[in-house]
Amino acid sequence: MTTSKRLNWDELVDRHQPAISSFIRRRLKGSPDASDLTQEVYLRFLRADQAEVIRNPEAYLYTVALNLIREHTVLERRWSRVGEGAAADHAFTDYRTPDDTLEGDARRSRLSELIEQLPPKSRVALTLQYRDELSYEEIAKKMGVTTHAVKKYVMKGLAICRSRLKSEFHGS
Amino acid sequence: MPQSIEVRVSRIMMNGARRAAATEEAAEWFAAHRANALSEDERKAFVAWLRASPDHIGEYLAFAELEHELNAAFRHSSVDIAELLNRAASGDDTPGVTELLPHSRGSRYSKRLAEGTVGVGTERTRWHRVFMTVGAAAAAALVAVSLNLWWQYTQTNFATGHAEQRSWRLPDGTVVHLNSATRIRISFDERERRVFLASGQATFNVAKDAAHPFVVRTGGAVVRAVGTEFDVYRQAAGETIISVIEGRVAIADSSVSDPDILTAHPLILDVGQQASVDSEHPHLLNHMNGVSRTVAWLQNKVAFDHDTLAFASQELNRYNDLQIVPVNKEAAELQVSGTFGAYDGESFVKFLEHQPGIEVVRQGQKILITSVVRRQ
Numbered sequence: 001m002t003t004s005k006r007l008n009w010d011e012l013v014d015r016h017q018p019a020i021s022s023f024i025r026r027r028l029k030g031s032p033d034a035s036d037l038t039q040e041v042y043l044r045f046l047r048a049d050q051a052e053v054i055r056n057p058e059a060y061l062y063t064v065a066l067n068l069i070r071e072h073t074v075l076e077r078r079w080s081r082v083g084e085g086a087a088a089d090h091a092f093t094d095y096r097t098p099d100d101t102l103e104g105d106a107r108r109s110r111l112s113e114l115i116e117q118l119p120p121k122s123r124v125a126l127t128l129q130y131r132d133e134l135s136y137e138e139i140a141k142k143m144g145v146t147t148h149a150v151k152k153y154v155m156k157g158l159a160i161c162r163s164r165l166k167s168e169f170h171g172s
Numbered sequence: 173m174p175q176s177i178e179v180r181v182s183r184i185m186m187n188g189a190r191r192a193a194a195t196e197e198a199a200e201w202f203a204a205h206r207a208n209a210l211s212e213d214e215r216k217a218f219v220a221w222l223r224a225s226p227d228h229i230g231e232y233l234a235f236a237e238l239e240h241e242l243n244a245a246f247r248h249s250s251v252d253i254a255e256l257l258n259r260a261a262s263g264d265d266t267p268g269v270t271e272l273l274p275h276s277r278g279s280r281y282s283k284r285l286a287e288g289t290v291g292v293g294t295e296r297t298r299w300h301r302v303f304m305t306v307g308a309a310a311a312a313a314l315v316a317v318s319l320n321l322w323w324q325y326t327q328t329n330f331a332t333g334h335a336e337q338r339s340w341r342l343p344d345g346t347v348v349h350l351n352s353a354t355r356i357r358i359s360f361d362e363r364e365r366r367v368f369l370a371s372g373q374a375t376f377n378v379a380k381d382a383a384h385p386f387v388v389r390t391g392g393a394v395v396r397a398v399g400t401e402f403d404v405y406r407q408a409a410g411e412t413i414i415s416v417i418e419g420r421v422a423i424a425d426s427s428v429s430d431p432d433i434l435t436a437h438p439l440i441l442d443v444g445q446q447a448s449v450d451s452e453h454p455h456l457l458n459h460m461n462g463v464s465r466t467v468a469w470l471q472n473k474v475a476f477d478h479d480t481l482a483f484a485s486q487e488l489n490r491y492n493d494l495q496i497v498p499v500n501k502e503a504a505e506l507q508v509s510g511t512f513g514a515y516d517g518e519s520f521v522k523f524l525e526h527q528p529g530i531e532v533v534r535q536g537q538k539i540l541i542t543s544v545v546r547r548q
Contacts, residue, residue: 042225061222
């Protein structure tokens with residue numbers, strides 16, 4: 001059950017990673033249309049049929065986000081195609097964070113550092129989860145703790161990485 | 173007095189604390205999803221949390237992004253788990269860092285932070301400071317970026333070709349629809365959103381932004397809108413027709429400079445009203461259903477109501493390769509009523525062919541219309 005759910009999700013992310021990634025990155029960078037994007041995801045989520053949402057809220061959320069990204073990509077492509085001459089092209093493609101790759105590299109190496117500095121238990125849990133792809137039960141067995149404890153370690157590890165990256169890369 | 177100031181400060185700071193709480197809660201939900209399949213009650217609670225704030229949605233999606241980054245980061249990790257486990261078992265777990273600030277203490281800490289009474293010695297406060305800064309930085313970054321964009325978008329042109337219609341969303345959120353053979357230039361800066369309609373017809377669904385008035389100029393007219401939808405049609409003959417679909421606009425002739433429009437006794441147009449500006453001052457038009465006819469193009473339609481064939485053919489020719497040409501004066505003055513598909517010039521020609529007293533001759537794409545009955 002857990003495994004199949006994870007697989008679905010991983011598949012979804014892998015397939016759409018660049019889109020989600022740039023979606024999030026732009027949101028993080030505080031670019032104006034990105035905050036609108038989050039807002040729009042939120043509104044669509046509110047408008048959605050509740051029974052449908054509750055069946056699998058996480059998948060629903062990602063689907064809404066992905067659809068929105070797709071719409072925006074279409075819009076952007078139209079923007080960048082338009083207009084007479086270079087001025088328009090320039091204006092409409094430029095805002096797409098030209099330093100995306102540079103910043104991506106910086107984020108990656110910073111994340112590796114952050115992982116090394118994590119409290120060992122969190123680091124073990126995250127390594128077993130993401131490198132060895134073990135379930136929480138398997139991780140719990142290996143670490144000799146309860147699955148509840150594993151969840152706590154994972155959560156702490158995630159929160160630390162997220163908060164540090166957020167504060168260090170926001171709007172930079 | 174000082175009391176109210178204090179209240180305001182602590183409320184602003186609470187937002188930072190709430191943001192920090194959102195990060196923690198998102199992490200918790202995210203981990204929970206990977207621990208077990210959630211029960212229905214848990215899923216309901218999760219949905220309620222997501223619905224509580226766009227920030228929650230944003231944070232949760234951020235963890236989705238982080239997870240992908242972690243997958244990549246761990247792919248080549250060769251860390252020795254056994255050794256790590258040993259270190260963990262021997263209690264060498266850095267304390268403090270893992271201890272996130274309890275949400276309920278946010279406001280107290282915030283207040284002390286605001287008062288400068290909190291030191292930076294402990295991990296706890298350091299965490300909190302990080303969260304605080306993020307909130308402020310987010311706001312600052314947003315302002316900075318949007319300011320940058322206003323500058324960036326100066327002097328951008330949009331154009332459509334013959335029989336082409338397109339819509340764009342401008343950086344401020346305004347949606348602009350360009351009808352056939354239209355050229356506009358937008359110049360946004362920190363004071364104003366200016367649009368110059370060089371030719372053709374455009375409808376603007378203006379995003380509300382009172383700080384940056386939205387002003388459209390044609391050769392002859394200045395139209396200023398505040399959160400509204402209106403259409404400006406610069407006709408080949410030199411006349412400009414302004415139609416208000418929603419809200420209100422102020423119109424002046426082009427001798428009035430932008431900031432003065434509202435004080436220069438402009439013509440105020442309300443919903444459903446139309447005005448014409450030629451070489452003279454703007455004046456109201458009193459056509460029945462004038463607005464809906466003028467903006468029928470938004471539905472890819474053209475609508476006529478006792479209009480001359482000269483006008484109707486000119487309108488249809490904007491959208492079609494076939495060009496309808498009234499040959500004699502009588503044909504040009506024929507009256508046409510009805511709604512037609514803008515891109516369906518052929519149907520319009522068929523309609524004419526079925527009218528008595530009209531002769532239709534096809535010369536390739538050219539459709540010659542002759543009135544063979546003397547009028548009157």
